[in-house]
Amino acid sequence: MGRPPCCDKEGVKKGPWTPEEDLVLVSYVQEHGPGNWRAVPTRTGLMRCSKSCRLRWTNYLRPGIKRGNFTDQEEKLIVHLQALLGNRWAAIASYLPERTDNDIKNYWNTHLKRKLQAGGDAAAKPAAQRPASSSKGQWERRLQTDINMARRALREALTTLDDIKPQQPDVADGVNGAAAAGADSGSPAASSSSAASLSQCSPSAAGPYVLTTANISRMLDGWASKGRSAGAAADSPSGSSASEVSHGSGAAARALGSAFEYDRKPAVLAPDQTQLNAIETWLFADDNNNNDHHGHAAGGSGLLGVPAMGYPF
């Protein structure tokens, strides 16, 4: 038979996370590491389902996450990757290690989609939104054209990023790249030196990092300075906004302090160089090899010219 249920459906709390819950979760992950989410509710006493815990950690509490303030380069990269990959946000997020798929998805839905619609840029129009051609041959030719256009655009974007030298050696906590959850699902964790520089995109200038050690204290100080008692926030989020609730409480987080192991460990291993070379080879390969957009539509994986990547288009 199957496995026992991870958590009761009844008595599971929903809605915004309180600072206390965040701290409990962070403490647990600090001790046990991310994973085995089904055990989290029972072992921590959190009245949350395992799924909710994983989501909270992945999207908000995980160290090295940058939130808000998407740079032009990031924006451009997202647009191009979306054109290339469609709405595969996890795959896209793997190219922006500091961003979560949820964040990118939200940003796309609230900013970029509208912007593109307004701009009427056919080239950047998502492949998924384009009308399907009537015949397979036409569809394949169109796909090949799309791939090549997107590829050129992506290369261009990454080339631009290459020009952006890291402004700082690193943030204090030294974490650049906890990759998105989907980073290990067949997508490259990062691509080439371009992506490496991307992952260092102005760490100080951009938005807040959510749960690096320093920022725990910083944001919790802010939260505490608002005069919110921990108890008041715990079970009555209605009294405060969701964003306030999403912050933490100071003392406990400081207790985590520098002992917070995971904010010093990249959550994902450095990309394998072989993998990067494959990506670079593909990305920067002479376009002439694929310039015949209309003539070689068929041909299995060779169609896409990405044998090493194995993109499942």
Add this chain to the structure above:
DNA sequence: AATCAAAACAACCGCCGTTTT
């Protein structure tokens, strides 16, 4: 200052492939 609409964001829902019993 009040009201309304649009934008932004956090979290949930449902599906699917994988894993475990």
Add this chain to the structure above:
DNA sequence: AAAAACGGCGGTTGTTTTGAT
């Protein structure tokens, strides 16, 4: 081998914030 939960992903919704009138 089958059944059921897990883990992950993308879509969607609900709430809060911001800007315009």
